[in-house]
Amino acid sequence: MLPLRYFIELSYHGKRYHGWQRQPNAITVQESLERAFSMVLRTPIHITGAGRTDTGVHAKQMYAHFDSDSTIDRENLIYRLNAFLPEDIAVYRIIPVAEDAHARFDATSRTYEYWINPVKNPFLEGLSYYNRNPLNVEKMNEVAQLLLGYQDFQCFSKSKTDVKTYFCDIKNAVWERCGDKLVFTITADRFLRNMVRAIVGTLLDAGQEKSSEENVKNILKSKNRSKAGVSVPAHGLYLTRIEYPYIKEE
Numbered sequence: 001m002l003p004l005r006y007f008i009e010l011s012y013h014g015k016r017y018h019g020w021q022r023q024p025n026a027i028t029v030q031e032s033l034e035r036a037f038s039m040v041l042r043t044p045i046h047i048t049g050a051g052r053t054d055t056g057v058h059a060k061q062m063y064a065h066f067d068s069d070s071t072i073d074r075e076n077l078i079y080r081l082n083a084f085l086p087e088d089i090a091v092y093r094i095i096p097v098a099e100d101a102h103a104r105f106d107a108t109s110r111t112y113e114y115w116i117n118p119v120k121n122p123f124l125e126g127l128s129y130y131n132r133n134p135l136n137v138e139k140m141n142e143v144a145q146l147l148l149g150y151q152d153f154q155c156f157s158k159s160k161t162d163v164k165t166y167f168c169d170i171k172n173a174v175w176e177r178c179g180d181k182l183v184f185t186i187t188a189d190r191f192l193r194n195m196v197r198a199i200v201g202t203l204l205d206a207g208q209e210k211s212s213e214e215n216v217k218n219i220l221k222s223k224n225r226s227k228a229g230v231s232v233p234a235h236g237l238y239l240t241r242i243e244y245p246y247i248k249e250e
Contacts, residue, residue, distance in 0.1 A: 003067035006074075007095040007103060007247065008033075008047070013088040014058040015126050015235065021052045029053075029089060030064075036084045037066060040077065050103045050242050051110065054194065056234035058127075063242050065103040095247065109171065110191060111241040114184040114200045114232065121180065128181060129236035135207035137175050137182065143206040143216050144173040144184075147199070154223040156202070158194035166192060166223070175203075187241075194231055201229030 010033070018026035022034070030047055037045040050063040074094040081091045115128035118135070147153075147170045154166035172187040184200055202219065205211040211229070219227045 002099050003069055004071065005065055005067050005097050005099050005101055006072065007093075007097050007101065007244075008064045008066065008091060009093040009095070010062050010064070010089065010091045011060050012058065012062065012090070014053060014056050016086075016088060018055045019053055019057070020049050020059075020062075029059075029062075032086060032089060033064070036081050040080045040084060041068070041072075043069075048103055050107050051191075051239070052193075053237075053239055054234055057237045057239065058235075059239040061241050062239060063103045063107070063244070063247075065097070065101065093250070097246065101246070106244050106246075107242050108245060109187055109189055109241075109243045110239065111172075111185065111187040112191070112196045113238045113240050114186075114196060115236045115238070116182040116184075117180060118182065119180060124181070126235050129233050131204070133204075133208050135182065135204065136209065137177070137207065139209075140175050140203045140207040143203055143211075143213055144175065146213065146216055146220070147173045147186075150220050152223065153192060153195060153220075155219050155225055155228050156195045156198040157192035157225060159225050161193045163192065168192065168195070173199075185240075196237060197231040197234065198225070198228050200232045200236075203229070204232070205229045 012029050017029050020029045022028050022030045030049060034045055034047050045066050047064045047066045053059055078091050078094060116131050117124050117128045118131060120130055151167045153168050157166055168188045168190050170188045175182060175184050186196060202216060206216060
C-alpha cells in the first residue's frame with residue numbers, strides 16, 4: 001500500500017525563525033513542524049513546504065505536505081498539534097490529496113503583502129516597516145505596473161542563487177492604503193529569493209522621487225541586482241495566499 005499524502009494549511013509569525021527551511025544550528029518553521037508531527041504521530045515525519053520564506057518573514061497562509069502510512073483522524077491531529085506547537089505557529093487544516101500532489105510544484109500562484117507604517121506604532125513593531133519618508137503612492141503604482149510587462153527578474157534576485165530560470169509571471173502588483181498602513185500586494189506564479197523585498201525597495205525609491213519609470217525599466221533590462229533598490233526589512237513581509245487547482249478555500 002502506498003503512503004497517504006496530506007496537505008497542511010498553517011500560518012506563522014516569523015520573528016523567532018531563521019526562515020522556513022531546516023538548517024543546522026538554527027530554529028526554523030520546518031524543523032518545528034516536523035518535531036511536532038513526529039512527536040504526535042510517534043513516527044518520523046518529513047514535511048515539504050510550498051516554498052522557502054526567509055528569516056523573519058511571516059506567513060498568513062502557508063501550505064506543506066507529508067506522507068502517512070495510515071489514515072489520520074484529522075480533527076484530532078490538528079487539536080493535538082496546536083497544543084504542542086509554539087504559540088507563533090498554527091495549523092488550520094489537514095487535507096487528504098492525491099499521492100502525487102506536491103505543495104511546492106503544484107502551486108499555481110503565490111501572493112505576498114508588504115506592510116509599511118508611516119507613523120511610529122508600537123503595536124506594529126516587528127510586524128511592519130516604519131518609514132517616515134513622504135511617499136508618492138500614485139507614482140509607486142505607476143512604476144509597479146511596469147513589472148507586469150516583464151518576465152526576467154534577475155535584477156531582483158539574491159546574488160549567487162542556484163535557480164534554473166529567473167522568469168516569473170507577475171499577475172498583480174499594487175499599493176493600497178489600509179487604515180494607518182500602506183500595503184503592497186503582489187501575486188505571481190513563483191518568486192525568486194529576496195525578490196519581493198528588492199522590488200519594494202526599488203518602488204520606495206520611485207515614491208521618494210529618487211528614481212524614475214525610465215530608470216526602473218533600465219534596472220529590469222540590466223539583470224543586475226546592484227542596480228535595483230535596497231532590500232527592505234524582512235519583518236514587513238507576509239506570504240498571504242497560495243493557490244492550487246484542487247484546494248478550495250474555506
